[in-house]
Amino acid sequence: MDRGKRWRERRRIAKMITAVENALPGHEQILQEIYKKTGNAYVIGITGPPGAGKSSLTDALARGYIEKGLRVGVIAIDPTSPFSGGSILGDRIRMNELSTHPQMFIRSMGTRGQLGGLSAATHSAVMILDACGADVLFIETVGVGQSEIEIVKLADTVLMVMVPGLGDDIQAMKAGIMEIGDVFAVNKKDLPGADKTKIELEAMLSFLPPREWRPPVCMVSAMYKEGLEELEVAISEHRKFQADHGRLEQRRMRNAQEALLAILRDKMVLRVKSDDRYEELLQRMMEKTIDPYEAARQLMEGLDSCSED
Amino acid sequence: MQRPIRVLVAKPGLDGHDRGAKVIARAFRDAGMEVIYTGLRQTPEQIVAAAIQEDVEVVAVSILSGAHSTLLPRIKELLKEENADDMLFVAGGVIPDDDIAFLKEKGVAAVFTPGTPTTLAVEFIREHVKR
Amino acid sequence: MKKEVEQAFRSALEQYEQQIERTTARFPERRDVFYSTSKAEVKRLYTPIDVEEIDPLEDIGLPGSYPFTRGVQPTMYRGRLWTMRMYAGFATAEESNKRYKFLLQQGQNGLSVAFDLPTQIGYDSDHVLAEGEVGKVGVAIDSLKDMETLFDGIPLDKVSTSMTINAPASILLAMYIAVAQKQGVSKDKLRGTIQNDILKEYIARGTYIFPTAPSMRLITDIFAYCSKEVPSWNTISISGYHIREAGSTATQEVGFTLANGIAYVEAALAAGLDIDSFAPRLSFFFNAHNDLLEEVAKFRAARRLWARIMKERFGAKNPKSMMMKFHTQTGGSTLTAQQTENNIVRVAIQTLAAVLGGTQSLHTNSKDEALALPTEQSVQTALRTQQIVAYESGIANTVDPLAGSYYIEAKTNQIEEEAMDYISRIDDMGGAPRAIDAGFIQREIMDAAYQYQLDIEKGDNIVVGVNKYQVKEPSPSGLLRVDLSVGDKQKEQLKALRAERDNQAVERALEKLRAVCRSDENVMPVIIEAVKTYATLGEITDVMRDVFGEYRQSVII
Numbered sequence: 001m002d003r004g005k006r007w008r009e010r011r012r013i014a015k016m017i018t019a020v021e022n023a024l025p026g027h028e029q030i031l032q033e034i035y036k037k038t039g040n041a042y043v044i045g046i047t048g049p050p051g052a053g054k055s056s057l058t059d060a061l062a063r064g065y066i067e068k069g070l071r072v073g074v075i076a077i078d079p080t081s082p083f084s085g086g087s088i089l090g091d092r093i094r095m096n097e098l099s100t101h102p103q104m105f106i107r108s109m110g111t112r113g114q115l116g117g118l119s120a121a122t123h124s125a126v127m128i129l130d131a132c133g134a135d136v137l138f139i140e141t142v143g144v145g146q147s148e149i150e151i152v153k154l155a156d157t158v159l160m161v162m163v164p165g166l167g168d169d170i171q172a173m174k175a176g177i178m179e180i181g182d183v184f185a186v187n188k189k190d191l192p193g194a195d196k197t198k199i200e201l202e203a204m205l206s207f208l209p210p211r212e213w214r215p216p217v218c219m220v221s222a223m224y225k226e227g228l229e230e231l232e233v234a235i236s237e238h239r240k241f242q243a244d245h246g247r248l249e250q251r252r253m254r255n256a257q258e259a260l261l262a263i264l265r266d267k268m269v270l271r272v273k274s275d276d277r278y279e280e281l282l283q284r285m286m287e288k289t290i291d292p293y294e295a296a297r298q299l300m301e302g303l304d305s306c307s308e309d
Numbered sequence: 310m311q312r313p314i315r316v317l318v319a320k321p322g323l324d325g326h327d328r329g330a331k332v333i334a335r336a337f338r339d340a341g342m343e344v345i346y347t348g349l350r351q352t353p354e355q356i357v358a359a360a361i362q363e364d365v366e367v368v369a370v371s372i373l374s375g376a377h378s379t380l381l382p383r384i385k386e387l388l389k390e391e392n393a394d395d396m397l398f399v400a401g402g403v404i405p406d407d408d409i410a411f412l413k414e415k416g417v418a419a420v421f422t423p424g425t426p427t428t429l430a431v432e433f434i435r436e437h438v439k440r
Numbered sequence: 441m442k443k444e445v446e447q448a449f450r451s452a453l454e455q456y457e458q459q460i461e462r463t464t465a466r467f468p469e470r471r472d473v474f475y476s477t478s479k480a481e482v483k484r485l486y487t488p489i490d491v492e493e494i495d496p497l498e499d500i501g502l503p504g505s506y507p508f509t510r511g512v513q514p515t516m517y518r519g520r521l522w523t524m525r526m527y528a529g530f531a532t533a534e535e536s537n538k539r540y541k542f543l544l545q546q547g548q549n550g551l552s553v554a555f556d557l558p559t560q561i562g563y564d565s566d567h568v569l570a571e572g573e574v575g576k577v578g579v580a581i582d583s584l585k586d587m588e589t590l591f592d593g594i595p596l597d598k599v600s601t602s603m604t605i606n607a608p609a610s611i612l613l614a615m616y617i618a619v620a621q622k623q624g625v626s627k628d629k630l631r632g633t634i635q636n637d638i639l640k641e642y643i644a645r646g647t648y649i650f651p652t653a654p655s656m657r658l659i660t661d662i663f664a665y666c667s668k669e670v671p672s673w674n675t676i677s678i679s680g681y682h683i684r685e686a687g688s689t690a691t692q693e694v695g696f697t698l699a700n701g702i703a704y705v706e707a708a709l710a711a712g713l714d715i716d717s718f719a720p721r722l723s724f725f726f727n728a729h730n731d732l733l734e735e736v737a738k739f740r741a742a743r744r745l746w747a748r749i750m751k752e753r754f755g756a757k758n759p760k761s762m763m764m765k766f767h768t769q770t771g772g773s774t775l776t777a778q779q780t781e782n783n784i785v786r787v788a789i790q791t792l793a794a795v796l797g798g799t800q801s802l803h804t805n806s807k808d809e810a811l812a813l814p815t816e817q818s819v820q821t822a823l824r825t826q827q828i829v830a831y832e833s834g835i836a837n838t839v840d841p842l843a844g845s846y847y848i849e850a851k852t853n854q855i856e857e858e859a860m861d862y863i864s865r866i867d868d869m870g871g872a873p874r875a876i877d878a879g880f881i882q883r884e885i886m887d888a889a890y891q892y893q894l895d896i897e898k899g900d901n902i903v904v905g906v907n908k909y910q911v912k913e914p915s916p917s918g919l920l921r922v923d924l925s926v927g928d929k930q931k932e933q934l935k936a937l938r939a940e941r942d943n944q945a946v947e948r949a950l951e952k953l954r955a956v957c958r959s960d961e962n963v964m965p966v967i968i969e970a971v972k973t974y975a976t977l978g979e980i981t982d983v984m985r986d987v988f989g990e991y992r993q994s995v996i997i
Contacts (some may be wrong), residue, residue, distance in 0.1 A: 011392060014364035022312040051878055056992055085313060086338035090995030092359060093348035100358045107362055110313070110343050165870070190653065223651050224989045323557035323573050325646010328686050328773070331886055331997045332893050338997075348993050349646050350561075350569060374557055375812070379572030379924070403777075405812055406915030423777045423810050424906045426897045 007133030034131035045155030055094035324374035336427035478689035486846035531575030554578030562981030565930035575926035687889020695862030719761030737851035739797025
């Protein structure tokens, strides 16, 4: 079946994502079947503080790719309430006009905090959209916390979106966060202070350890559709740079490794937790009759002797 | 772990009064549901496209403009065309009783009029969602 | 208070409080804490101690003078009653025209035009998003042709016309001016109001089109144009009504509305206008809810705060610039779909609030509006409610009769202070447009709205007929329905119009408009030119959409 045809089966794609997101029966088979078809989509991670206009920028960039005849997938992530387990996923609101476009597929996900964490579910969704024909995939993050770092493991290019008026927030951002950005965009460039934000960003970036790729800082306005072509060019250049220097392979190898390790961790944890001695060992730790290293060693022995499930 | 019920909350039509839609979206979230909120001015086509892509179990629309008799049956039709007839379709808003009978005939499972406690809508969804 | 009187009073108060403790130990009050509708705590008793900081001259003053706490005119309703202005919309221009002529024959001299949603959002009746909406909540206007029909035979120099139109206000005003010119009425004779308040559309009402910056530019263009060409036109009605409908508290209604007002003033000043050239033409629009005393205090606080802002912050010299004149509408969201007769009582209470608060004009809602557009019968009852309050209640016989009440004055102060807190916070964010962009205002309102809903569901708030004293009732009958054929009729007319007009002239006018939109020139003259070629509302708006872009809603839940 060709990619274009798979892409048209919207309901099927959506149902596959639901299956893997919820680890429904049969989800592993789905991933097994599609895995060999993955690797065609270019994955762009979009991150940045809340209110930076990530969704609007995703929408604006997606329009550009769609006009070029490409198929675009978007995975938009919003936080899940730790109290109710519910969430409000509202990023689509910025992309409503595109939502009926045959080249577009948008899926919202809650962080949920379930086993495997965000990256496993997102990674599975990425693989499905990739295998089903997406040429470009956007992953839009929550904008705060750990998920930013996790998204790097999935993206070929990380676009970090900033906005004027955050001032001190840029200063306060940890270098670790800045380092994940391959391309920077200062959105809402019509607002006062946009130029200052650009200068501050460039100053911050100059303090980072020198790398072969210098992240460019683009000034854009998603609302007024300005600076978008330059931004698209910057993303293409990063892509080309990676291709020319064998970086894309490196990156994808690293991401594959991350994916493998994540699945291993999940499986091991699940199996260890189902071991009868698990609760007992925990109890003994509480009583201080065993230390966590010894408890782990004993549980690992259980793993060794265990046969395939 | 019980997976959360996924609900699409949408406003078809042009009226901008989204207090009801937002209150119900919050109530659904607080009841542990995953709410996909699409905001104002949604065409039936956009609503159904979102429902399909998001693979929701419930489509909940809020409408106050008076265009319900045109727009709601259209949404239901499109859901059928997409083989998504199994999605629970509910509506809320200023909708007169006579129209409610008509809308139910057209496949709207429930219509919540002003003054309905949010808990009632939550209960209805929990009871009627197909799993 | 004299020193010895004060001492005696304080000790009496102390005794009272001790006694209360004993009483409440045996007969507890109905609840531990009492709240207003807006969830502000209400004390058991208000006394002179609560108002001792209030200066009778500087803070309360006299009616018709700064700070206008007691009203904007010296004699208020003893001179002239408030304008009873009922907002009404009918599907087509012909029907509306008939209705207006009838109203004018009845002695009414103010018209109030409700437009349908496609018109309010700048779509022609044949746009895909207009499906099912044409003529539903008001009249459909696609081109100057419809506007000519709407005001056919109505001399525009004799009436004042209020138009509830925001994002495309410049276009509808242009059409009004064009109709007047065809009647031979010069622009300076035109009187009326356009709502033209885009900020509250982003916050609460939802009929926005363009992003903030170009929208603000359109508004200041209208200010500038009208101050020279249409001097008796009220160029904006800064609206708290919809903010309240969206679920805000009374304090938020004042705070956010005035913050929006400040943004318009600042935009106009930045465009080089003189404060006293446009400020007298600013008007306001508030909601009246059921919590009678809180509402009265709200209106008084709003008036005083605006006067102070205009004088102290903006240095206005003309007292008319400091006067907050406002229209009031009773609260649509307070109406219940259950036992609709009860709504008549709610509207009566709200009418009292508006009049005791010193409104300049009032629309009273009809009992059936929680279900559908009102019938003629229920509109009449709503109007009669105002007339009963005006002629039978006696409250219009003296100016600001509640002034000096310990509770009213303390509450007036409290609302002014808390509203000012909001304004300061919004200033810190860079003004109302930025605070809206960041979702701050929407989130504050949403929190209040959700809290209100939870309080009702818990039974902490009682709404009669909804969560207490419910009855089984038959479904209401005799509701007004709008004929769906209106949409088809408008579409046919549009088709005919596009066939018979000079399409090259339309193209030329639209290209000129495009150029002006890209420049700093005032847009009003070219829009007037464009409407005269019978370019449609949708065509004109599309050019502007193309140049200005479109606003995207923030998701604030």
